[in-house]
Amino acid sequence: MRYTLLTSLISLLLLACCGASANPDGLAHSDTTKDLSEKAWYHVFPTPNSDYTATSSFIMATLDTDHLDKSTDADDHSIVTSWTVEANIDQDNPIGYAVCPKEHHQQDKIKAVAAWLKALTGQEPLEHFELDNSLDFWTLDMTLAQADQVAKNPDIEWIEVDEIGHTNGVIPRAVEMPTELDAALSAASNESQSKQQRAGPIEFVSQKDAVTELVAVSQPSTVPDISNLNTYEKHGGSKSFIYHLEEGVLVKDLSQVRILVADTTMESILNWEQEFPKVAPARLQTLRAIQTGLQPDAPPPSFREHTTCTADKALGQEYGVAKGATLVVVQISRDAVTEVLDGLRLIVRDLMEHPERQKHSVVTASIAFLSKNTDLKMRVKNTMELIMNMDVPVVVSAGNAGNKPGRHFVDEIPAVLATPDFPLVVVGSVNQKGELSKWSQDGPKITTRAVGEAITCYYGLTVTHSQQGTSYSAPQVAGQIAVWLSYDTVPQGIDTSSGKLARSMRDYLATNPAAGWEREIGVRVLWNGVTESDVPFTSATLKKECFDIASRKYVERDLLRAIIEDKFCPDFVGHGSISRRYNENTMADVQISIEYNSNEPRTKDLCIRYLLGELVDACYHPADNPANYKAGGTAILGDVTFKIEPQANRQDTRPGVDMGCSSAYKGFYNEYWVWGHGFASDDWGENLENQLKGCALFPNTWGFGYGLGDNGREWSVHFKTGVFQKHCVGNALHTAGAPADKWCSGSG
Structure with a gap:
């Protein structure tokens, strides 16, 4: 017969309590009449050649105590002879x-x-x-x-x-949490998406104001910080399946989550979406889960928080990595070894019934057990191996006891089972800066890491921003695996040959430069492979400089609008990076350019949005600028740079639009001298000349030129008309843009 260590431990404790071993100083000897409902002191003796560290950790975890007194051999203190522990052992409790x-x-x-x-x-x-x-x-x-x-x-x-295991979630920090689904509304209200296409089948979208853990997945090593950016493949694992092994997922109650999105006219509208829109119709339940009446889409309150959050990090619409993947709910009734085993066997059967899911699926499990090889745990290992042999990676959490004495390295099942030949993907935790979480277990068993601190997710029906643990790091990695497996052509370095995918995926995550990089020395963190050129610039942080209008280099707003909308942006769509100069040698002389190194599609709307919207209309010069002149500027969004650079030196902006006109009667004609500021700035007076043709303008008398003068002028013109045309000339000037309160002086 074989017993578990726990059974043996209980028996040893009972023998120690009732035997003649010396008790600690100051305590009476125990006897067979001891009330076992109260705590008592016990001696536990290790078997020869025991792993003392593992055994002591097991005893403390089993008896839920942090205190264990050790006795060692008098001649060799490395040999443990016994431990003394205070415990409550009730042999009548089933x-x-x-x-x-x-x-x-x-x-x-x-x-x-x-x-x-x-x-x-x-x-x-x-x-x-x-x-x-x-x-x-x-x-x-x-x-x-x-x-x-x-x-x-x-x-x-x-x-x-x-054995009842535990989930790898750390007790969260005390914070004030939202109490209703409405709390998610403000977090989602700034979300917008923009599309990007590059050569090949991979298309990207970006989630603006994404939570920090998603930002970290998208951060290339060339950019120290990408604020509020999550860029991911558009289809987000749409051809993949994520088997989520836990106590169910709160799919039913989160079927209508309020998310504020933007429509094509940039007006905010309220749209109803599902946090888990793609769920496999067949929910997998263990027999115990069925017999106890559990609902896979509505787990009981004691489980719903952790299990829903881990699913959310894998593929939730707001807070998950693989937003397009299909969730396969695998519900167990509790975190017991037998339930986990039955859940894994359900996955094997489902993969056999759906062979098309092989090579397109991943399993995520954030449950751990004490590291002691027993018959049940070996069955768990063998079943995981069957799944991986079906080309389905299995992702597990590393554990959260890294800050406890002697437990820095991974030491719990299943993570500790990982070897070069048993390719579990073991995931540790880092903080938002990429620093190893102080409680995250580490060591050579680790495959990669993801952010596991200050996690944002649906924690049951509420949105929390404070969960911590490798439980939440692991499903992020599972989500990214689902994304890669959904590509028409998987990333180079992943071998999808039958029987090789699980190991190849583990190695890709652990070593390939396209799947992770060290945020600090020795701490490799998950990366989805997005580069700066893949980042949709509409989601990047805008870095903008508006030029100072006091430099007296500026252009009329309406002239810039016409150039941008009618000339420059259509040209940009056809050519990409361009630099164009308009109205050269006039007062409206301006250089406009876009340096475009993005793979995002070139559109006229995007061009107008950032040139006209940001560098014209969003560059305000309210002081001493009654005519709303624009001085241009520079805007940088990721790999894209926009510039508007006025070229001409002009007059002070304070007079706004101004004009002077004098007329002299010459008997058979009138001679005019007109100057202006703020109109006729770009066309060498062509529009004004056309307006004056209705005022008996004499041919071959038009003399227009640009130049600054002491009276505030930027251009002047001489011309002749027939007599008695002064009022007509004034109206023509007003039509051409002159101030309505200014008229021509003089005779005629």
Whole structure:
């Protein structure tokens, strides 16, 4: 017969309590009448050649204590002879066990043993089946005395405690959290998306004001900081499936999450979207989950927070990595070894029934157990191996005990099982700066890391910004794997040959420069491979300089608008990076340019938005500028630079638009001298001349020229008309842009 360490530990503690071993100073000897509902001191003795560190960690975790007194050999202090611990052991309190019969196929024998177990415990044993549907073991609750009887039954192969594991979420910091779904509205209200296409099948979109952990995934090593930017492949894993192994996902209650988006006219509209819009129709539930009445889309309150958050980080619309992937809910009833095993077996069966999902799926699990190889845990390992052999990577969390003595390295199952030949993807945690989280377990078992601090997600029905743990790092990596597996052509370095994908994906994440980089020495962090040229510049942080209008280099706003909309932007769409000079040698002489190194499609709307919208209309010069002249500027968005550079030296802006006109009667004609500022700045007086043709303008008398003068002029013109045309000339000047309160002086 084989027992688990926990069963043996309880037995040892009972023997130590009731035996004659010396108790710590000041404590009376224990005896068989000791009330075991109260705490007592116990001695625990290791077996020869034990792993003392692992065993002591196991004892403390099992008995939920941080204090364990160690005694060592007098001659060799590296040898532990015993530990002393204060604990509460109640041998009459039933706990869960797994019981494996020797006979797995003879139904009469199986039924007889099951009937005996029912008679012993008063419970119907719950059956657990192998992949070939033969009985593997039963689970049921038993007292220690009942377990001892089962262990002595010659028809039982082994009995093992059904260990309850834990999720790798750290207790969050105390913060004020939103209490309703409405709290998500403000976080989502700034979200907008813009499309980008580059050569090949990969198309990108960007999520503006994305949460920090998503920003970190998109951060290339060439950019120390990308504020409020998450760039990801447009389809976001749309051809992939993410098997989420936990207690279900709150799909039903989050089916209508309020997200504020922008329509094509840039007006805000309220749109209803689902946080989990793509869920496989068939939910996978363990037999215990079904028998206890659990709903896969509405897990009970005791589980819904953690399990919904981990799913959200993998593929949630607001807070997830693979926004287009399909969620496959794999619901277990509790974090027990037997339930995890049954959940993994459900995944194997589902992949066998849907072979098209192989090479297009990933499994994420953020549950851990103590590192002790038992029959059940070896079954967990073997089933994970089956999944990986079907070309489906398995992603697990590294653990959160890194700041505890002796536990810096990964030491829990399943993460500790990872080896070069057993290619689990083991994920640790970093903070927003890329620094290793002080509690994240680390070491050679780690594949990569992702942000696991100050996580934002749907934590049940509320949005939290304070969750911490490798539980939330692992699903981000699973989401990115789903994205890569959804490409028509996977990234170079991932081998999708049958039987090789899981190991190749693990190696790609661990070593390929396109899948991660060190944010600090020795701390490699997940990266989705997006480069600066892939970043849609409409989502980048705008760096803008508006030129000073006091320099007296400026252009009329309406002239700039006409140039940008009618000339420059259409030219840009056809040519890309361009620099054009307009109205050369006039007062409206201006150089406009775009240096365009982005893969985003060139559109007229984008060109107008940043040249006219940002460098013209959003560059304000209110002081001493009544005519709203524009001095231009420079705007930089990622790899794109916009410039508007007025070239001509002009007059002071304070007079606004101004004019002077004098007329002299010459008998048979009138002679005019006109000067102006703020109109006729770009066309050498052509428009004004056309207006004056209705005023008996004499041919071959037009003499127009640009030049500054002491009276504020920027140009002047001499011309002749017939007599009695002074009022007509004034009206023509007004039509051409002169101030309405200015008229011509003089005779005629």
